[in-house]
């Protein structure tokens with residue numbers, strides 16, 4: 001039996017456009033992301049990484065196949081219930097942070113709770129900011145924070161609802177290597193401390209080596225799967241096509 005929060009993809013395909021101009025972004029993907037696991041998704045530009053992330057996270061619907069979070073089949077949910085599921089059970093972190101510039105860090109972190117019509121529990125927002133090392137910066141606006149700090153606010157915002165799964169699309173793509181390490185260490189802690197699931201798209205083998213597992217995609221398919229122990233060197237070799245499954 002899968003644990004309640006295992007995320008499973010069964011034969012998921014995504015085709016954009018129609019007829020002669022169609023693009024198969026995902027081609028019959030079957031995989032699972034177990035609760036408390038950290039998976040990195042790599043592959044060349046256009047191989048389907050972001051599409052996989054969007055379909056797995058319920059941001060986009062596959063053309064065919066199933067996405068299940070525990071026992072819930074996302075394809076059976078109408079838009080309202082899918083939005084609720086995303087708000088309650090899924091967190092997102094993007095390369096460009098996507099913070100609201102007019103709001104303070106604390107207000108940004110509280111946003112998912114407010115959008116869900118919930119009054120933040122006392123301490124929930126401060127606790128999430130403390131978890132990413134920004135307890136003292138809650139009153140600052142994004143423009144008053146460094147890139148790494150903004151990404152940590154985005155991570156606190158993704159974690160405040162204690163989601164089952166956090167999806168990160170190139171979360172360190174705009175950061176220097178020291179700041180990247182801080183963000184990756186936090187993502188690792190999310191998995192190890194809280195048994196939440198992290199799925200991260202990255203081009204960087206060093207970032208991917210923080211994961212338990214690396215999926216390499218080519219032309220909408222998973223062509224390789226590496227498991228721990230991972231090193232930046234082994235990931236780099238595999239993502240260039242040097243190792244087979």
Ligand SMILES: Nc1ncnc2c1ncn2[C@@H]1O[C@H](COP(=O)(O)OP(=O)(O)OP(=O)(O)O)[C@@H](O)[C@H]1O
Nearest residue numbers: 016017023024025044045046047048049050051052
């Ligand atoms: N909305 C869309 N309409 C048509 N084609 C799309 C759309 N979104 C993505 N595609 C195509 O689907 C394929 C997979 O795109 P996707 O963005 O998932 O790749 P990726 O691996 O994340 O690429 P990158 O590393 O460059 O971000 C590409 O060929 C892309 O052009």
